[in-house]
Amino acid sequence: xxxxxxxxxxxxxxxxxxxxxxxxxxxxxxxxxxxxxxxxxxxxxxxxxxxxxxxxxxxxxxxxxxxxxxxxxxxxxxxxxxxxxxxxxxxxxxxxxxxxxxxxxxxxxxxxxxxxxxxxxxxxxxxxxxxxxxxxxxxxxxxxxxxxxxxxxxxxxxxxxxxxxxxxxxxxxxxxxxxxxxxxxxxxxxxxxxxxxxxxxxxxxxxxxxxxxxxxxxxxxxxxxxxxxxxxxxxxxxxxxxxxxxxxxxxxxxxxxxxxxxxxxxxxxxxxxxxxxxxxxxxxxxxxxxxxxxxxxxxxxxxxxxxxxxxxxxxxxxxxxxxxxxxxxxxxxxxxxxxxxxxxxxxxxxxxxxxxxxxxxxxxxxxxxxxxxxxxxxxxxxxxxxxxxxxxxxxxxxxxxxxxxxxxxxxxxxxxxxxxxxxxxxxxxxxxxxxxxxxxxxxxxxxxxxxxxxxxxxxxxxxxxxxxxxxxxxx
Numbered sequence: 001x002x003x004x005x006x007x008x009x010x011x012x013x014x015x016x017x018x019x020x021x022x023x024x025x026x027x028x029x030x031x032x033x034x035x036x037x038x039x040x041x042x043x044x045x046x047x048x049x050x051x052x053x054x055x056x057x058x059x060x061x062x063x064x065x066x067x068x069x070x071x072x073x074x075x076x077x078x079x080x081x082x083x084x085x086x087x088x089x090x091x092x093x094x095x096x097x098x099x100x101x102x103x104x105x106x107x108x109x110x111x112x113x114x115x116x117x118x119x120x121x122x123x124x125x126x127x128x129x130x131x132x133x134x135x136x137x138x139x140x141x142x143x144x145x146x147x148x149x150x151x152x153x154x155x156x157x158x159x160x161x162x163x164x165x166x167x168x169x170x171x172x173x174x175x176x177x178x179x180x181x182x183x184x185x186x187x188x189x190x191x192x193x194x195x196x197x198x199x200x201x202x203x204x205x206x207x208x209x210x211x212x213x214x215x216x217x218x219x220x221x222x223x224x225x226x227x228x229x230x231x232x233x234x235x236x237x238x239x240x241x242x243x244x245x246x247x248x249x250x251x252x253x254x255x256x257x258x259x260x261x262x263x264x265x266x267x268x269x270x271x272x273x274x275x276x277x278x279x280x281x282x283x284x285x286x287x288x289x290x291x292x293x294x295x296x297x298x299x300x301x302x303x304x305x306x307x308x309x310x311x312x313x314x315x316x317x318x319x320x321x322x323x324x325x326x327x328x329x330x331x332x333x334x335x336x337x338x339x340x341x342x343x344x345x346x347x348x349x350x351x352x353x354x355x356x357x358x359x360x361x362x363x364x365x366x367x368x369x370x371x372x373x374x375x376x377x378x379x380x381x382x383x384x385x386x387x388x389x390x391x392x393x394x395x396x397x398x399x400x401x402x403x404x405x406x407x408x409x410x411x412x413x414x415x416x417x418x419x420x421x422x423x424x425x426x427x428x429x430x431x432x433x434x435x436x437x438x439x440x441x442x443x444x445x446x447x448x449x450x451x452x453x454x455x456x457x458x459x460x461x462x463x464x465x466x467x468x469x470x471x472x473x474x475x
Contacts, residue, residue, distance in 0.1 A: 002087050002096065006044065006051055009441055010124040012373055013041035013319065018048045019056070020064060027126075028068075029075055029109055034119040034126040035099035036080050036107040037137055039317040041121065046094035049440065055092030068097055075111065078104040101317050106137035122313075122373035125438050132291050140316075146291045147199035147334040150188050151209070156196045160206040161186075164239065171342035184341070185334045199334025202290065205238040213240070213290060215247045215281075217299040219254040224453045225300065235296075240285050240335060241342060247281050247299060248274075254301050258383055271382040272306060273358045276367075279351045280378050284310040286339055287331050287376075295375075306380045313373040320369045326353045355380075372442075413438075413446055418455065418469070426459070426466045 005014055015031050017024060028043065035041035045064060046056040056064060065084050072080050083098040106129065109117035118129040118137070129137070136146060161181065168176040181187045186200035201207040219232040232254065236246040255277075257268045284297045289312025300307040314323065315331035328348050330336045339345045352369075359367055359380070368379035413436050420435060421427050432443040447467060450456040457470040 002044075002094075003089055005042065006047055006053065006089070009051055010049075010439065012121055012123060012313065012371065013039060015041065015043045015124075015126075016047040016049060016051070017043060017045045018054055020045060020067060025071060029071060030119045031121075031126045032072055032080060032082070032097070032099055033076055033107045033109060033117070034121040036076070036102060037105050037119065037129070038101065038121045039314075039319065040099050040101040043097040043099070044094055045097070046092065053090055053092050053094065056095055058093060061086060061093055061095055064095055068095070075109060077108060077110045078102075080107060103141055103143075105141050106134055123438075124442055125373075127437070132293075136291055145331060145333040146289075147197065147202065147332040148185055149198050150190065150195045151198060151201060151207070152195055154196050154201065154207055154209065156204075156206055160204050164204050167239075167241070168342060184338055186338070197334060198290065199332065199338070202240050202335060203338055205240075205242075210290065211237070212294050212296050213237075215243045215285070215297045215299060217247060217250045217301075219250075219301045221303070223302050223304050225455070229454075241339065241344065244278075244281055244285055244344070248278060251277055251299070251301070251306070255306075256382070272364070272380050273362060276355050276358050276380055277306065279355050280308045280380060282339065282344055283351055284308050284376075284378075286336050286345070287315065288312055289315075289331065304382055306382070308378045308380075310376045310378075311374075313371045313376055320371055323352045323369070324356065326350065328352075414450060414455070417446065417450065421456070421467070421469050426468045427456075428466045 006016075008014070010016055013035070017028060020028060031041075031043055035043075045068075047053055065086075068084060069082075072082055080099065080102070083100070085096050085098075087094050087096055106114065106118045108114050109119075111117070115129065115131065115134050118134050119126050120129045120133055120137075121127075139146060139149075161176075164186075165176040168174070181200070182189065185197055186203060187194050188197055189195075196204075196207070198210075202210060202213055214235055214237045217234045217236070218230055220229050221231050222229045234246075234250055236243040236250075252270075252274075256271050258271050281297075281299070288297055288310040292311040295311035297311070298307075298309040300309075312331070314320070314329075316329040318327060318329050328351075330348070336345065345351075355367060359365075362383065364383060365381040367381070368377075370377045370379075416435060417427060417432060420431065424431075429440065429443045429447060432438065432446060433440060436443070436446075438446075447456065447458075451458055451467070454470055456467040458465065458467055460466050
């Protein structure tokens with residue numbers, strides 16, 4: 001089990017340390033705090049950054065256990081109680097320090113205090129928490145979701161709920177009474193005055209405060225986001241449940257159908273089951289992190305797949321492995337409950353499992369789920385051999401929006417890389433590690449993705465490898 005973890009490499013819940021030198025102590029403690037503020041994790045001593053098991057000599061390992069215990073006990077607050085144990089792997093001893101999630105968040109380094117000493121885990125890196133992240137940790141301590149927060153400075157009227165109440169009656173056949181707005185926490189009454197909650201604002205679409213709470217869709221010709229390959233794009237705003245409907249219509253417009261013959265009849269079906277795409281879109285909208293400003297849900301349609309990217313990693317203690325087993329945690333309680341009331345969600349925790357089942361039944365390649373801490377990405381593959389270069393019957397001509405990929409379709413890290421290349425002419429892996437404050441593995445992943453997407457081109461070899469902006473064929 002522990003060997004499997006090592007082979008997978010560092011991640012949201014795993015970090016390697018070859019040893020604990022004096023200069024490594026601060027880094028170790030930051031990671032301890034980050035794991036405690038997140039979903040927990042393991043720090044393994046005796047493994048280097050290349051995943052090589054170097055081990056800890058027997059005469060040092062018990063001293064290391066005491067040192068680690070004292071450091072965590074003396075320098076972290078609130079108190080963190082780790083599980084520390086020795087494992088024998090490939091004939092070598094390693095020390096595992098396991099940190100468990102706890103409700104006493106935010107944890108921080110005593111010498112720095114709050115907020116300077118609060119750290120969180122983003123993918124395989126440990127970073128200082130910003131103000132909004134610290135507020136989110138405080139909400140977790142009180143078991144309050146972000147969308148339950150009250151918007152004290154936002155004015156609203158009864159008319160702002162007219163469309164929501166009309167749509168609710170259409171979905172459920174029932175009236176949405178004024179008292180129901182409080183029960184669903186769309187409104188809260190504080191000392192006799194009504195206030196809109198964040199969830200209420202997002203579901204009514206009555207405020208510009210969350211202009212980033214939208215879905216951006218793009219259809220590409222080909223299998224990458226390389227320039228001059230986008231053939232359509234749309235942005236959907238307004239009440240969240242309506243965004244889901246409009247996104248579905250965009251997918252139906254651009255998704256191909258494949259035919260099968262049974263007897264004398266032909267049956268046409270979409271190359272991806274619509275229920276699969278609907279489930280992924282719903283998850284992206286309901287469970288995204290709305291506290292992350294400036295990022296929206298993105299839907300990319302390629303010739304061979306559909307990608308859905310949602311701001312924020314998996315909530316709470318969730319991992320990709322757990323969600324594939326049916327485990328779920330609700331990040332946005334107000335939004336999730338409303339979606340359940342209108343029938344968009346039937347049962348908690350069944351969505352991902354149903355996606356896997358449907359893809360299996362259709363013989364599709366298994367979907368890919370990726371959590372890098374900042375974004376959660378789902379890749380759904382189309383039916384093999386039935387769609388390459390195909391054009392859906394409903395697709396029209398190339399719209400005026402066709403052209404290069406807009407900058408807002410790139411995540412922040414890749415945008416920074418492109419800006420660096422534009423200024424310097426080229427970039428190396430070490431440059432990415434420095435400007436993005438990421439580890440070698442993440443830097444390599446970013447470069448590979450940008451090469452695969454046709455954004456960068458690799459030059460040189462070995463230690464002389466560097467990357468330049470890839471020129472289009474027309475250039």
